[in-house]
Amino acid sequence: MSSTTIKYPSEEIISTFNVNKDFEYIILWMLHNNDRCRWADFKANPLNISQASLSKYLKLMIANDQILREKKGEYKITPEGRKHYIEIQLKDSLTEQLNYPPEVILRRRNYDHIILWMLYNNNVCKWSDFFEEPLSINNSSLSKNLGLLKASGLIDHDISLKEYRITKKGEAKFFSVLKRYDLDRQSILEEESKRIEVITDKVSKFFSEYEIESDEIKYRFLNIVLRLDYTQIENTLANENELNKIMLFLSLNHPDQYPDYISVTNFSLKYNIKPTTLKFFLEKIVKEEGYPIKFFELEVSNDITYYIQAEEKLEKLLNVIVEDHIRKFTYLNKLNKKEGVDNSEINALVELIANEICTNVFNENLKPSMNKFLPEFIENLAYKFESEKSLITQDDKTKGVIYQKFQNVFEVIQSFGTSEAASSASKPIDNEAYYFLHNRIFDTLDIIYLSKIDFFRIPEFKKAYFSKNSGFLSAIEEKMSKGSLSKASELLTDNIINLSDIELMILRDIIYTSKGELEDSLELTQKIIEKYPDEYVGYLFQSETYFLMGKFKDALSVVELGLTNAFDVLLITQKAQILISYDHSKAVETIDEVIEDYPENFALLRTKFLTVMTDKECCIGPIAAPRALIESLIDEYPDNFELKVLKGLLYIVNHQYQEAKNWIKESIKPDISENNPRIDIASYLIRTYSYLARGKFEKALKYVRIAQFHYPNHPISHIMTGLVHGFNIVYKFDPKKENKELFREGFKKAISMQQSEKKLSRYYQLECLILNETDGFDEAVNAIDKAIELSPEHFDIYNTKAHIYLALKDKQEEVFKFYDELYEKFPHEDKDIRKMKSFSHYSFGNLVEGINILEESLEIYPGSIGMLNNLAVFLSYSGRFDEAIEAIEKAIEIDPNEANLYDTYGEILLLANDYKGAIEKFVQALDMSPTGWFAFHSFLKLSKSYKALGMMEEARTCYEKAEILTEKVLPGKRKMYMEQLDEIIEELGKVPIQK
Secondary structure (H helix, E strand, O other): OOHHHOOOOOHHHHHHHHHHOOHHHHHHHHHHHOOOEEHHHHHOOOOOOOHHHHHHHHHHHHHOOOEEEEEOOEEEEOHHHHHHHHHHHHHHHOOOOOOOOOHHHHOOOOHHHHHHHHHHHOOOEEHHHHOOOOOOOOHHHHHHHHHHHHHOOOEEEEOOOOEEEEOHHHHHHHHHHHOOOOOOHHHHHHHHHHHHHHHHHHHHHHHHHOOOOOHHHHHHHHHHHOOOOHHHOOOOOOOHHHHHHHHHHHHHOOHHHOOOOOOHHHHHHHHOOOHHHHHHHHHHHHHOOOOOOOEEEEEOOOOOEEEEEOOOHHHHHHHHHHHHHHHHHHHHHHHHHHOOOOOOOHHHHHHHHHHHHHHHOOOHHHHHHHHHHHHHHHHHHHHHHHHOHHHOOOOOHHHHHHHHHHHHHHHHHOOOOOOOOOOOOOHHHHHHOOOOOOHHHHHHOOOOOOOHHHHHHOHHHHHHHOOOOHHHHHHHHHHHHOOOHHHHHHHHHHOHHHOOHHHHHHHHHHHHHHHOOHHHHHHHHHHHHHHOOOOHHHHHHHHHHHHHOOOHHHHHHHHHHHHHHOOOHHHHHHHHHHHHHHOHHHHHHHHHHHOOOOOOOHHHHHHHHHHHHOOHHHHHOOOHHHHHHHHHHHHHOOOOHHHHHHHHHHHHHOOOHHHHHHHHHHHOOHHHHOOOHHHHHHHHHHHHHHHHHOOOHHHHHHHHHHHHHHOOOOHHHHHHHHHHHHHHHHHOOOHHHOOHHHHHHHHHHHHHHOOOHHHHHHHHHHHHHHHHHHOOHHHHHHHHHHHHHHOOOOHHHHHHHHHHHHOOHHHHHHHHHHHHHHHHHOHHHHHHHHHHHHHHHHHOOOHHHHHHHHHHHHHHOOOOHHHHHHHHHHHHHOOOHHHHHHHHHHHHHHOOOOHHHHHHHHHHHHHOOOHHHHHHHHHHHHHHOOOOOOHHHHHHHHHHHHHHOOOHHHHHHHHHHHHHHHOOOOHHHHHHHHOOOOOOOHHHOOOOOOO
């Protein structure tokens, strides 16, 4: 049909569509008013629907039987589609008038606050309601904020009705949000009174039962109840009365009560609650993020802690006093400095604040406790001020002036957490550097690769194999996704009569695989292939089973057979997934060959991201490209939390641990979801790992405990135990808590629970790396050999074994024999094997042989930056400086953004006694990557260069930075590099860094 005969909606309808972006309605209008439409008709003027949106909604509507694709690129409405179109028109005609927020809320454009207001003050809202005046929230911002609010449990989304509602938790959040705005107090009080009316009967009964008569205690209790709803922790707490008792404990132990105090033991006896329950939930509510309430802890002694609720009267009084003193401190300090006097003593400021508080607010006996409490409280105040800058608008002139005045004030506050003894040079290094861990363990998470349950969820898959039984399918999908396999099996048994033969076999195989019964899965998938050779599902699922067993060649063989007999793009994604572990360069090629034909295919795009994230270059290269890819997927699928976890993993792979933790905290809220092991476990592991990499042992341990509490039978919960306690032995984060038994027991339990050989091999690989730093070579080799036995086709496992050998000069014969075996087993990994072999010669002192291998290899791989870099190093240690410079400059020409190349250049110049030139290159490398893996070595070499020039102060500064960074390098790796620096800088009066 030509575009000239196509009927398009009126200008009024199109104008509305341009605002609300109701693609479903506009597509149905087109197909209802035309016999059929082509793809190009929707993209043409006046609709101009983008390719991505058009592809998404056409697929969705085909899956919902609303439209039919008669032939490629041509669509027609179905009877179901006509019915739905009429329903939409009728519903729109009956739409009620909505209530909208006041101007004071609208003008700040805090979309999450606006959405909460709308959902609280209207029974329900649709997506399109937020597009209309006076809200006018754009599509991208709306998608992002609705997704975050849903992830936080603040709103619910009824997908079938396309409606949003506020949750109990959302209501609590809404009340706290109101207090940030300049609303009249009566309005806020009325809103809160609505909730108090709802809970009055329950609360009165509770007060009566436990004889609570003090109005102050009742008032504090109600203030907590308004913000902490039982629904937020009902998954882990037996009943609501238990929560009331916990809130009563917090209300009783308030600083106003001093010196009265009731201990956990006495409270438990008096109010009939288990001490362990009380302690656990106090820890969660008071110390964890993810709850719409915050408490500060005022510790008087090891046995006595009082609680101050944030945003309530006492905290506000503290804020006023602290802000006044800091303003005074800052202004007078500036004046004194002009007059040549420096009175910027932070401890004196804290003392002054504590004096006023304990004179006017607290009992004076609390002053020692207040001195300890204030620095953390002030830091929190600084953070709160920083995070709420966005609330200050151009219209709010008064607050604008205050903000300008407080710019410098809060710079002072934010410096409180640093040690007085720390040099200014070491502060950024200490704050930003990370400990070297081992991120391959993330490869074992259920969400990394597309699994059978993921394939099952894809609309195209459902349409091909499950065209009916939508209610049953939704129920069994939910059970399987959450790991409730026994309930999934019961559902399957109850519905066998309604399932076709192939439907039954598919569902049984998913359950077999989820249970780890992989041999049964192989047998069943073989039956599917034999019975339905023209269907791709048998090949896809059998390949997935082989993949989990670590049998990559078999997995590839089956998927290739499927591509020949029953081509489907999902087989391409599975092939790429296998190649990520077996031959990474071919994984990228596999995706790139078909991506143009399927530019909007979710499975393909997700797998493309995985190939980018697992590329070695992603660890050291720019993050922009992979980040753009995953963010585009998140924008397209805002309710897909697995994509959000993958973005967190991208930060981990790129060593951006603070960003990883913050992203997971904002978008997943694992502390309170507790209903999806795939998401929760991944979130806990990311948080644990991000804290541990930054040396925050106690915080890492906290998430280990949370994971074990919620998922005691999940192997990753125990891997986390082994990870945290293992690296505590390596790095001595807390020497008092070194516990080899917990480290070994964690791995032992995880290994006993895991059925996938591929995942088991990763467990042993991680254990091997920790053992190599703690128990020695033999224990480490024993563990890595088990990993190789379990996954003999995974080159990365062998790579780990090779690195273990590098530091042992008495193992030369064994290591070179090992390389010969690798050449035979993995000919496609020739490049990496050559590089490892040459480096082994170098580390064993065989420079000539190492150079020969690299020069020969560069004939085959002339663009290899790694080989050119290593050749430059080897040549420089042979005294061949001109050749070394030629090699490193060639590498820099290929990749001028690789910081390590400049470090190598500096090392060459240092060895050639060109100290000024060396300093220039080392500084360039560190400017590009101040905490890169090589940074500790760069600072040591900088120190040596400055010393050679007689610049002793600069040499000391660099040495101090090196000391900080060296603590964060694995001891074995540290030793390998530091043996090149035998000269101790005696003139600096420094203790040699431990090798």
